[in-house]
Amino acid sequence: MTQTTSTQATVGSADIIDSLCQITPGSHLDTIRQSRAQARDNAQRSFEVLLEPHDPGTFPLSERYAVAAYSVGLQASESAALDFYLELTEEETDSHFARSIEQLSRAARRAGPYGEYREPRHAEESEPGETVHYDPEDVPGSSQRLAAALEHAHLLSLHPRDARPEHLKRLENAGWSADDIVTLSQLISFLAFQIRVVDGLLALADNPAPQEAR
Amino acid sequence: MSDVIEYQELNRPDGFTQEGLGWVPWVKPIAEADLTEEQRAALIHEFRIKSDYFRLLVRNPEALHARTLTDLDIFTNPAGGLPRADREIAASAASRVNGCVYCASVHTARATQESGRREDVQRLLDEGVEAPLGEKWEVVAQASAALTRTPSQFGTEEIDSLRQAGLDDASIVDAINGAAFFNWANRLMLSLGEPTVPKRRSKT
Numbered sequence: 001m002t003q004t005t006s007t008q009a010t011v012g013s014a015d016i017i018d019s020l021c022q023i024t025p026g027s028h029l030d031t032i033r034q035s036r037a038q039a040r041d042n043a044q045r046s047f048e049v050l051l052e053p054h055d056p057g058t059f060p061l062s063e064r065y066a067v068a069a070y071s072v073g074l075q076a077s078e079s080a081a082l083d084f085y086l087e088l089t090e091e092e093t094d095s096h097f098a099r100s101i102e103q104l105s106r107a108a109r110r111a112g113p114y115g116e117y118r119e120p121r122h123a124e125e126s127e128p129g130e131t132v133h134y135d136p137e138d139v140p141g142s143s144q145r146l147a148a149a150l151e152h153a154h155l156l157s158l159h160p161r162d163a164r165p166e167h168l169k170r171l172e173n174a175g176w177s178a179d180d181i182v183t184l185s186q187l188i189s190f191l192a193f194q195i196r197v198v199d200g201l202l203a204l205a206d207n208p209a210p211q212e213a214r
Numbered sequence: 215m216s217d218v219i220e221y222q223e224l225n226r227p228d229g230f231t232q233e234g235l236g237w238v239p240w241v242k243p244i245a246e247a248d249l250t251e252e253q254r255a256a257l258i259h260e261f262r263i264k265s266d267y268f269r270l271l272v273r274n275p276e277a278l279h280a281r282t283l284t285d286l287d288i289f290t291n292p293a294g295g296l297p298r299a300d301r302e303i304a305a306s307a308a309s310r311v312n313g314c315v316y317c318a319s320v321h322t323a324r325a326t327q328e329s330g331r332r333e334d335v336q337r338l339l340d341e342g343v344e345a346p347l348g349e350k351w352e353v354v355a356q357a358s359a360a361l362t363r364t365p366s367q368f369g370t371e372e373i374d375s376l377r378q379a380g381l382d383d384a385s386i387v388d389a390i391n392g393a394a395f396f397n398w399a400n401r402l403m404l405s406l407g408e409p410t411v412p413k414r415r416s417k418t
Contacts, residue, residue: 035295038286039287039291042280042281042287045276045280046280046284076364077366112364117313125342155405157401165218165219165240172216178241186271189398192394192397194394197394199366200393204383207374
């Protein structure tokens with residue numbers, strides 16, 4: 001356990017997925033990941049442009065990290081991913097705020113994906129479930145903007161087939177521009193990818209093939 | 215003025231299908247004529263310029279560019295790992311579990327095209343990820359489904375089954391990547407617009 005997931009060790013250089021999976025250069029899983037180098041490098045690039053943009057514009061880093069920590073927290077991953085995103089949140093804000101986001105996320109965990117099918121042939125497969133609603137006062141130091149973003153993160157992370165145009169109206173009414181709605185959607189959806197790659201690779205590392213056992 | 219678009223009347227699909235579907239955006243895409251040089255470059259290939267989906271995502275050009283390059287390598291890199299059709303089954307199974315009718319239509323059609331196994335592919339759509347698909351596809355579909363669920367259900371049992379079906383670790387990583395990537399794509403397709411049935415369906 002010499003690998004660290006601290007921000008300093010990862011930002012701008014080390015690969016986040018490798019770091020969270022403790023994949024070291026030259027190892028079996030590193031070799032496999034390098035055989036899809038473009039996918040590996042652009043997963044990292046996606047992290048950088050969504051979570052460490054040179055110009056965050058009207059979507060500040062504090063909101064990006066809060067949404068990220070909240071989204072990753074919903075996945076209940078056994079990896080260190082939640083700690084990693086909480087650390088980023090705390091560095092950009094403060095520990096009280098980060099803890100509040102963590103608590104909101106843990107309290108909102110549900111088994112997913114659920115949701116209702118709009119397609120009539122699959123109506124009986126529908127699994128109606130909870131849509132969370134946050135008021136700004138639910139999140140200390142927060143805003144209507146962040147409350148709406150966290151609601152959207154819950155929808156996309158756990159019951160994306162319930163998404164409807166009214167959810168985008170809710171974001172727009174809370175001050176989200178069309179450009180930032182796209183970036184927010186990419187950020188939440190990218191994390192659904194990243195956490196699954198991490199969970200998948202960790203499971204594989206825990207179950208080495210007999211000839212690869214050390 | 216709102217950038218959100220709602221449609222009163224649409225010819226919506228009634229369920230999962232391998233037939234080609236359309237997709238309409240719920241947020242205004244960038245008009246073709248208004249694309250900047252950076253946005254054009256982020257589309258990577260010229261054909262994406264005609265797609266409302268890509269001209270919507272190009273509102274964040276860097277994010278779209280990185281996402282497309284990830285997608286292309288996971289699914290089309292021919293070196294080692296899983297055959298293309300099996301990667302498409304991982305994508306299709308994730309889409310089936312999440313309920314993304316649009317993504318499922320594209321990637322089941324591709325699986326059929328690559329494998330010629332239209333009926334097996336159709337069973338995945340009609341019956342879901344527990345459908346009989348032949349040993350290898352069954353375990354790939356079920357492993358993809360396990361990783362799609364929250365919290366992840368992907369573990370020893372899935373990995374053992376994948377190995378028994380003949381997958382080496384590079385192939386298992388392709389299955390993980392294919393399933394994981396569609397958990398990204400499905401969420402964008404499901405939350406930024408919706409599928410439609412084209413007026414004139416081209417027969418495949």
